[in-house]
Amino acid sequence: xxxxxxxxxxxxxxxxxxxxxxxxxxxxxxxxxxxxxxxxxxxxxxxxxxxxxxxxxxxxxxxxxxxxxxxxxxxxxxxxxxxxxxxxxxxxxxxxxxxxxxxxxxxxxxxxxxxxxxxxxxxxxxxxxxxxxxxxxxxxxxxxxxxxx
Numbered sequence: 691x692x693x694x695x696x697x698x699x700x701x702x703x704x705x706x707x708x709x710x711x712x713x714x715x716x717x718x719x720x721x722x723x724x725x726x727x728x729x730x731x732x733x734x735x736x737x738x739x740x741x742x743x744x745x746x747x748x749x750x751x752x753x754x755x756x757x758x759x760x761x762x763x764x765x766x767x768x769x770x771x772x773x774x775x776x777x778x779x780x781x782x783x784x785x786x787x788x789x790x791x792x793x794x795x796x797x798x799x800x801x802x803x804x805x806x807x808x809x810x811x812x813x814x815x816x817x818x819x820x821x822x823x824x825x826x827x828x829x830x831x832x833x834x835x836x837x838x839x
Contacts, residue, residue, distance in 0.1 A: 708837060777831040
């Protein structure tokens, strides 16, 4: 039985399914946004997909290993605690830590870019990004459980 998220989600046969499920998770999260900020997110997401078809799949594939690495300590703690609750509830219960860990991937990339405009734009949207990541944790937990079962 697979013990780590890497063993569960990143095997060559499983990875394409996980990427497809992550893309669906992103699509659902974007669709669920409302209000003026939701409209802005939806518009930007649609525009990015139109300008470069396949970019979401490429981005997920490129970042997946790093995200899994950041999630692994939480998954190990969850399993060590006996998985007494669903994973989505566990992740939500540690939402602040989990979202910071996941955003650490993009934080690192933004910090290491030589493009000042990218850094500035990222710093501007980072606080809202954390909120959006926290809101996505239930879907993320269900996605992982789907592949772990």
